[in-house]
Amino acid sequence: MSWTVGELARLAGVTxxxxxxxxxxxxxxxxxxxxxxxxxxxxxxxxxxxxxxxxRELGFPLDEVATLLDxxxxxPAVHLxxxxxxxxxxxxxxxxxxxxxxKEMEARQMGISLTPEERxxxxxxxxxxxxxxxxxxxxxxxxxxxxxQRRTAAMSKEDWQRVKAESDDVERRFAAALAAGVxxxxxxxxDLAEEHxxxxxxxxxxxxxxxHAGLGRMYVEDERFTAHYERVAPGLAQYVxxxxxxxxxxxx
Amino acid sequence: MSWTVGELARLAGVTxxxxxxxxxxxxxxxxxxxxxxxxxxxxxxxxxxxxxxxxRELGFPLDEVATLLDxxxxxPAVHLxxxxxxxxxxxxxxxxxxxxxxKEMEARQMGISLTPEERxxxxxxxxxxxxxxxxxxxxxxxxxxxxxQRRTAAMSKEDWQRVKAESDDVERRFAAALAAGVxxxxxxxxDLAEEHxxxxxxxxxxxxxxxHAGLGRMYVEDERFTAHYERVAPGLAQYVxxxxxxxxxxxx
DNA sequence: CAACAGCCTGACGTCGCGTCAGGTGCAACC
DNA sequence: GGTTGCACCTGACGCGACGTCAGGCTGTTG
Numbered sequence: 001m002s003w004t005v006g007e008l009a010r011l012a013g014v015t016x017x018x019x020x021x022x023x024x025x026x027x028x029x030x031x032x033x034x035x036x037x038x039x040x041x042x043x044x045x046x047x048x049x050x051x052x053x054x055x056r057e058l059g060f061p062l063d064e065v066a067t068l069l070d071x072x073x074x075x076p077a078v079h080l081x082x083x084x085x086x087x088x089x090x091x092x093x094x095x096x097x098x099x100x101x102x103k104e105m106e107a108r109q110m111g112i113s114l115t116p117e118e119r120x121x122x123x124x125x126x127x128x129x130x131x132x133x134x135x136x137x138x139x140x141x142x143x144x145x146x147x148x149q150r151r152t153a154a155m156s157k158e159d160w161q162r163v164k165a166e167s168d169d170v171e172r173r174f175a176a177a178l179a180a181g182v183x184x185x186x187x188x189x190x191d192l193a194e195e196h197x198x199x200x201x202x203x204x205x206x207x208x209x210x211x212h213a214g215l216g217r218m219y220v221e222d223e224r225f226t227a228h229y230e231r232v233a234p235g236l237a238q239y240v241x242x243x244x245x246x247x248x249x250x251x252x
Numbered sequence: 253m254s255w256t257v258g259e260l261a262r263l264a265g266v267t268x269x270x271x272x273x274x275x276x277x278x279x280x281x282x283x284x285x286x287x288x289x290x291x292x293x294x295x296x297x298x299x300x301x302x303x304x305x306x307x308r309e310l311g312f313p314l315d316e317v318a319t320l321l322d323x324x325x326x327x328p329a330v331h332l333x334x335x336x337x338x339x340x341x342x343x344x345x346x347x348x349x350x351x352x353x354x355k356e357m358e359a360r361q362m363g364i365s366l367t368p369e370e371r372x373x374x375x376x377x378x379x380x381x382x383x384x385x386x387x388x389x390x391x392x393x394x395x396x397x398x399x400x401q402r403r404t405a406a407m408s409k410e411d412w413q414r415v416k417a418e419s420d421d422v423e424r425r426f427a428a429a430l431a432a433g434v435x436x437x438x439x440x441x442x443d444l445a446e447e448h449x450x451x452x453x454x455x456x457x458x459x460x461x462x463x464h465a466g467l468g469r470m471y472v473e474d475e476r477f478t479a480h481y482e483r484v485a486p487g488l489a490q491y492v493x494x495x496x497x498x499x500x501x502x503x504x
Numbered sequence: 505c506a507a508c509a510g511c512c513t514g515a516c517g518t519c520g521c522g523t524c525a526g527g528t529g530c531a532a533c534c
Numbered sequence: 535g536g537t538t539g540c541a542c543c544t545g546a547c548g549c550g551a552c553g554t555c556a557g558g559c560t561g562t563t564g
Contacts (some may be wrong), residue, residue, distance in 0.1 A: 003368075006541060012372045016542085036529055040541055043368075050371050051518060054349070061519070080357050087350045094346060098339045105332050116295075120264045120304050250369070258510065268511085273552060288560055290511055313550070511560065519550090528543065531549105534536090 002032070003041045012049055019049075027066050051079055058086045163199075170196050174240055175233040184242035193240070193247035209248035216244030224246055254284070255293045271301075279318050303331055310338045327468055331438055415451075422448050426492055427485040436494035445492070445499035461500035468496030 009016045028049045030039035041049075048069065055065040068074065094179040104114065130242065174192055182188050197212045220227060220241045229237035261268045274280040275291065280301045282291035293301075300321065306416075307317040320326065359366050426444055434440050449464045471481060472493045481489035 084353050096342050101336050
């Protein structure tokens with residue numbers, strides 16, 4: 001089986017020009033030429049092109065790709081494992097960026113502004129381990145934000161205003177309960193917490209009681225989220241946090 | 253609060269030259285200059301730079317980034333939502349690529365070769381929806397392959413040979429049981445299946461009985477994996493599949 | 505006051521192609 | 535047998551997003 005440039009280009013999703021270029025620089029050369037001088041690629045050439053495209057996608061300059069692929073020590077399995085690892089890194093990085101954007105969104109909605117360091121930390125010299133651990137701890141349940149992403153992506157400005165109005169409403173009712181002396185672990189407060197949880201589930205992602213409890217902890221542990229609630233009413237951060245966790249406990 | 257080029261460059265993880273460039277092309281201009289002509293960036297400039305870097309990371313050419321950011325219709329929230337969606341797409345794409353590499357690894361280990369179309373499908377003109385559905389179905393449990401990735405990335409050639417030897421051993425014992433007339437849903441066959449499952453768990457990822465059952469189905473539904481087992485012994489694909497699913501059933 | 509780090513503005517180089525321009529090979533249709 | 539049309543060929547220039555000097559200014563510290 002053999003392929004012409006055009007066929008291969010269509011197959012691999014690149015342009016003919018790109019294949020010409022790779023031929024010229026010796027990165028992927030067709031193993032044969034027809035009598036008319038046309039390039040003829042065989043299965044091994046496809047193999048190589050696939051490797052090249054993967055490494056390229058991962059950000060390697062072409063000359064480095066060449067030295068990687070021309071290393072006689074490196075059999076195909078080595079490349080697959082390396083690519084696998086690099087893709088995993090990239091996933092983590094992307095996850096961190098998603099988390100960062102979500103943090104910004106949440107912060108904006110609450111009127112909190114992040115520090116410059118926080119906002120750029122996701123760029124900078126990327127240290128995989130750190131983020132891996134943090135991201136996994138915070139966003140380990142990927143199914144959750146897969147959902148979150150799908151839903152929020154489709155939201156219009158009006159949708160967002162509606163969502164904001166809803167969450168403001170719950171906040172006010174929390175504040176009222178606090179003012180009325182309703183205990184944070186009372187059934188009434190837990191019901192509000194449950195409403196909060198279901199709001200998140202409806203608008204963002206499937207927020208399990210456990211995940212919700214985690215959010216609750218953040219409200220008292222991250223001073224900015226604390227400050228947001230404290231601005232609504234003093235003591236509200238702790239109040240909401242307690243109610244959320246009591247609600248999570250009663251559901252399990 | 254204000255920053256010099258050098259400070260901002262360090263903060264944002266870019267070079268001073270890049271900031272010069274962005275200034276020159278009008279993409280991110282410092283809102284002030286000192287008397288000496290030095291650039292002085294304020295908080296709003298940081299904001300803008302962050303947006304630029306995110307869009308850049310997502311592959312936008314700088315002039316498009318400029319038109320996006322200079323659109324008076326688009327408030328910050330619009331950008332965040334768009335970035336969020338794009339990052340989600342990228343996540344899916346990366347997941348698909350990871351899946352593709354894993355498929356190749358599995359195929360290689362079994363001595364199966366994939367069709368060119370399959371091998372390039374992950375590049376080509378990327379249609380989000382398709383892959384989203386497929387990838388989620390197959391790799392929905394992200395925790396699982398997060399593990400797989402971490403483990404396989406660290407494996408040496410010898411590790412792989414050992415893993416291969418182990419799995420060959422189980423295959424042979426499956427074949428022996430089949431030859432001896434041991435029923436596929438017998439306890440003995442199920443024990444072999446369980447061993448197989450634990451092997452995967454040890455070497456790749458936490459393979460739950462449900463996930464394992466899914467793999468079992470693939471062994472009879474994907475003709476290449478079927479062919480792999482059939483080459484070891486006729487009827488082995490169905491045999492292993494049945495044993496794996498019986499084992500999964502007994503565990504639940 | 506000298507040294508040195510950090511800033512400045514050109515200006516040229518590089519990488520990975522895109523985009524013509526001008527020509528060939530070959531099958532199909534008139 | 536001509537020509538139309540498509541896919542291929544080889545230069546060659548262009549471009550985006552900086553990297554990398556070169557040559558010079560600034561301002562703080564020993």
